[in-house]
Amino acid sequence: MYNGLTHAHSGFRWIVLLLLVIAVFKALIKWRSNAPYTEGDRKLNLFTMIAAHVQLILGLALFFISPKVSLTGAAMKDPILRFFTAEHSVLMLLAIVLITIGYSRSKKALEDAQKFRWAFIYFLLALVVVLIGIPWPFRGLGTGWF
Ligand code: HEM
Known part of the structure; x- marks a missing residue:
């Protein structure tokens, strides 16, 4: 159960990232060229928000079962525990709130x-926050690419 959730959450990052990148570029290009807002544009933004919410549900489930999360004060002295308990969770929650507001305002x-x-504005901000909050393998947090 824990392994399955971790793999799903880790792999699903690519779907969220891909949709966010496409939605940001499409919004910028169509905004600057005064193009009409189509049903396809609405669906792309909607699927981006849904993907972010799926990732939120997987992340919340992991928050309660992961050994990399600890709500004790001592956890803040351990870089891996601190990252997943505080930094990652708070940054990703912020990103998902930004995506939700962006979708709704749009x-x-x-x-x-x-x-x-x-x-464009909200999804770009969310993309930056997601890129900062992802535990990329080169950050020494014991994570992989998928
Ligand atoms: C766009 C949103 C998110 C993305 C792209 C994302 C991405 C990731 C990635 C890539 C990992 C590393 C998995 C691995 O290879 O071990 C991870 C781990 C984790 N994430 Fe997220 N995450 C997101 C949102 C959240 C949220 C909102 C929470 C909690 C509220 C959360 C909680 C966790 C936890 C607890 C782990 C550690 C799992 C373990 O024990 O290995 N994530 N996340």
Whole structure:
């Protein structure tokens, strides 16, 4: 169960990243070229938000069973425990909130250019936070690429 969840959560990062990157570039290009906001644009943003929420559910489940999470004060002295208990979880929650606000603001905006603008701003911010918060293998946290 723990191994399966870790692999699913680790591999699913690529889906979240891919959708976020495509959504950011598409929003920027279509915003700058005054293109119409289509059903396909809405679906891309929606799937990006859904993927982020799936990752949130997997991450929350891991938070309660992972040996890399500890809610004791001493955990803050251990770099791996501190990273997963505090840094990773807080940064990723922030990124998912940004994606959710971006999707909602984009959906509610009345003009097409505004829809692309909100999606671009919030998704770009979320992408930066996700890239900082991912435990990349080169960060020495005992993680892999998948
Ligand atoms: C976009 C959102 C997220 C991404 C891209 C992401 C990505 C990752 C990656 C790549 C790992 C390393 C897995 C490995 O190779 O061992 C990981 C681990 C972990 N994540 Fe996330 N995560 C996200 C959100 C969250 C959230 C919101 C939480 C908790 C509230 C969370 C909790 C954890 C925990 C506890 C681990 C450690 C699992 C272990 O024991 O190895 N993650 N995450």
